[in-house]
Amino acid sequence: MNLSISKMISEDEIQTRVKALGEELTAKFKGKDLLAICVLKGSIVFYSDLIREIDTDLSCDFLGVSSYHGKTQSSGEVKLTLDLNTPIDGRHVLIVEDIVDTGLTMAYLQKSLLARSPASLSTVTLLHKPDAKKVECEIDYIGFEIPNDFVVGYGLDYQGLYRNLPYIGQVSNLN
Numbered sequence: 001m002n003l004s005i006s007k008m009i010s011e012d013e014i015q016t017r018v019k020a021l022g023e024e025l026t027a028k029f030k031g032k033d034l035l036a037i038c039v040l041k042g043s044i045v046f047y048s049d050l051i052r053e054i055d056t057d058l059s060c061d062f063l064g065v066s067s068y069h070g071k072t073q074s075s076g077e078v079k080l081t082l083d084l085n086t087p088i089d090g091r092h093v094l095i096v097e098d099i100v101d102t103g104l105t106m107a108y109l110q111k112s113l114l115a116r117s118p119a120s121l122s123t124v125t126l127l128h129k130p131d132a133k134k135v136e137c138e139i140d141y142i143g144f145e146i147p148n149d150f151v152v153g154y155g156l157d158y159q160g161l162y163r164n165l166p167y168i169g170q171v172s173n174l175n
């Protein structure tokens with residue numbers, strides 16, 4: 001695929017920010033058991049870097065959701081494609097997202113996981129597009145706020161591609 005991609009956030013900037021987020025999360029969860037939930041597929045790269053910066057007892061689990069269906073605009077409909085393997089009642093849970101765009105996915109995840117009675121539910125996203133917000137959702141930790149442009153790389157895709165770019169790139173030739 002021949003997209004025109006310009007670098008928005010470099011590898012170094014991402015790594016510095018991820019380390020800082022890891023420190024904040026360590027301060028919050030030190031001495032507690034933390035269940036870190038990776039929201040597939042976009043969060044895989046951020047998640048694997050972030051969990052290595054969190055210094056406490058940590059277990060991993062995975063949730064699959066889809067809302068874009070390969071397009072660049074959210075369909076507005078969030079679908080659970082893979083559920084957790086572990087019960088979360090009484091546990092300290094952290095949702096790790098790649099990007100909060102309209103907020104629909106995060107709001108859906110918060111609602112579904114809160115219904116399972118965790119001891120606490122926290123949220124972290126690498127990217128946040130405040131201008132794209134359609135529904136309110138609280139996010140505890142944000143890596144970077146970005147404009148309402150379509151981005152790829154560091155786990156984020158366009159039609160399944162570009163997840164392996166080490167930086168966040170802005171796509172300029174989408175129609």
Ligand code: IMP
Binds near residue numbers: 067098104152158
């Ligand atoms: P939301 O439900 O609209 O907040 O969208 C959340 C999901 O849409 C994210 O987890 C991403 O998978 C996808 N998404 C939103 N914006 C982008 C983007 O700029 N590039 C790639 N994927 C995106």
